[in-house]
Amino acid sequence: MTEADDRDAALAAIVRLAAAHRLTPAEVAAAIAAAPDGNAAAAPSRQVSALSRLLAYLGATFTFAGIGIFVAIEWSTMTSAARVVATLGAGLAAFAMGMLAVRDSRFAIAATPLFVLAAALEPLGILVAFDEYAGGGDWRHAVLAMSGAMALQQLAAFWALRRTALLFFTLLFGAAFAATGMDILGLDGGLIGLTVGASLVSLAAAIDRTGHAPIAPYAHFIGSGVGLAGAFDLLVDTAAEPLFLGAACGVVYLSTHLKSRALLIVATAAILGYIAYFTADRFADAVGWPLALIAFGLALIGASAAAVRINRRYIAPGRAPP
Numbered sequence: 548m549t550e551a552d553d554r555d556a557a558l559a560a561i562v563r564l565a566a567a568h569r570l571t572p573a574e575v576a577a578a579i580a581a582a583p584d585g586n587a588a589a590a591p592s593r594q595v596s597a598l599s600r601l602l603a604y605l606g607a608t609f610t611f612a613g614i615g616i617f618v619a620i621e622w623s624t625m626t627s628a629a630r631v632v633a634t635l636g637a638g639l640a641a642f643a644m645g646m647l648a649v650r651d652s653r654f655a656i657a658a659t660p661l662f663v664l665a666a667a668l669e670p671l672g673i674l675v676a677f678d679e680y681a682g683g684g685d686w687r688h689a690v691l692a693m694s695g696a697m698a699l700q701q702l703a704a705f706w707a708l709r710r711t712a713l714l715f716f717t718l719l720f721g722a723a724f725a726a727t728g729m730d731i732l733g734l735d736g737g738l739i740g741l742t743v744g745a746s747l748v749s750l751a752a753a754i755d756r757t758g759h760a761p762i763a764p765y766a767h768f769i770g771s772g773v774g775l776a777g778a779f780d781l782l783v784d785t786a787a788e789p790l791f792l793g794a795a796c797g798v799v800y801l802s803t804h805l806k807s808r809a810l811l812i813v814a815t816a817a818i819l820g821y822i823a824y825f826t827a828d829r830f831a832d833a834v835g836w837p838l839a840l841i842a843f844g845l846a847l848i849g850a851s852a853a854a855v856r857i858n859r860r861y862i863a864p865g866r867a868p869p
Contacts, residue, residue, distance in 0.1 A: 567758040606657070610641075611664055627679035635672020641665040642700075649708050659712045662704075666716045670697055687731050694723035714754070715762040719769075722747055737780030744774020752805055768809040771798055775817045791821055803861035811862065815854045822846050 565575055618625075618633045625633065645661030648654040670693050677689040698720035705713035722743050729739045747770025755763035778794045795817040802810035826842070 563756070563760070564758070567756065567760070606660065611667060614668070630679060631672060631676045634668055634675050638665045638668030638670075638672050641668060642704075646704065646708070649710065658710065662710065662712050662716070666697070666701070669700075670694075670720075673697075685731070687727055691724060691727045691731065694720045694727060698724050711759040711762055714759050715765065718747065718750060718762075718766055722769075722773075735781070737777045737782075740773050740777020740780060742777070744770045744772070744777055746770070748774065748801075748810070755805065755807075764807065764809040767805070767807045768813060771810050771813040774798075775813065779817075779821070792818065795821065799857065803857060806862045808858060808862055811854055811858060815850055819846070819850055 561575070564570075565572075614633070614637055618630075621633075622630065641661050642665035645658045645665060648658040648661060673693040673696065674689055677692070681689065698717055701713050701717040701720060704710070705717055725746070726739050726743050729742070730736070747766050751763045751766035751770060754760065754766065775791075775795060775798065779791050782788045782791045795814050798810055798814035798817070802808070802814060
C-alpha cells in the first residue's frame with residue numbers, strides 16, 4: 548500500500564469514528580490542535596498499554612490453565628456441589644471481578660480478560676450443574692438454557708458498560724441459543740446454519756458502523772463460515788449443488804460492498820474447498836485425475852490472485868485493516 552493509500556485509510560477510519568461518536572468537525576480539529584505533539588507523547592503510552600494488556604491476557608490464561616488442571620486432577624474425588632463451584636462459581640467470580648475492574652481505572656485493563664475467562668467457565672459450569680443435578684432428558688434443553696442465560700447476562704452487562712467484548716459474547720451465545728432452539732423444533736441443519744450465519748453477517752455489518760467495529764471482522768468470519776457450511780449441507784448431492792459456487796461468489800461480492808477481508812477469506816476458502824471436493828468426488832477413479840489435480844492447482848493460483856486483486860482494489864483503499 549502506498550503512502551497515499553495509508554493516508555486515505557487513516558482519514559476513512561477517522562471519519563467512521565467521528566460518525567460513530569457524533570463528533571463534529573470543529574471538535575476533531577480542536578482536539579488535533581490541542582495536541583500538536585500527540586504522536587511523540589502517545590508512543591510510550593501505547594507501549595505501556597500494550598504491555599499491560601499482554602500481561603492481563605497472560606494472567607487470565609494462566610488462571611484458566613490453573614483452574615483447568617486443578618479441576619481435571621481432582622474431578623473424580625469432588626462432590627457434585629464442588630464440581631459446580633469449581634466451574635460455575637469460578638466463572639461468576641471472574642465476571643464479578645470484571646464488572647468491578649471496569650469501574651476502577653487501575654484495573655480497567657484487566658476487565659476484558661476477566662470477561663473472556665467468565666465466558667469460558669460459566670457455560671461449562673451451567674452444563675456441569677445440569678449433568679450433576681438434572682434427571683436425564685434431552686441434552687439440547689440444557690444447551691438452550693445455558694446459551695439463553697449467558698446471552699441475557701452478556702446483553703445486560705453490555706447495556707450497562709458498553710464494552711465491545713460483551714457485545715461479541717452476546718452475539719455468540721445468542722447465535723447458539725437460536726441454533727439450538729431451531730434444532731429442537733426439528734428444522735434442517737443446513738437451514739439452521741444458513742439462517743444463523745446470515746443473521747450474524749447482517750448484525751456484523753450494522754456493528755461495523757458503530758464504535759464497536761473491532762468485533763465485526765470476527766462476526767463476519769464466523770457468520771459467513773456457518774452460513775456457507777449450511778448452504779453446502781442444503782445443496783450437496785442435489786441437482787442444485789453447483790449453486791453453492793454462486794453463493795460463495797455472492798459472499799465475495801458482499802466482501803467488496805462491506806469492505807471485509809474476513810468475508811473475502813471465507814468465500815475464497817469455500818470456493819477452493821468446493822472445487823477440491825468436486826474434483827475428488829468426480830475424478831478420483833478416472834484416468835483424468837492427474838489432469839484434474841493440475842486444473843485444481845491452476846484454480847488455486849487464479850483464486851489467490853483474484854482475492855489479492857479484489858482486496859487491493861475494493862477493500863484496502865476504503866478502510867484501515869481490521
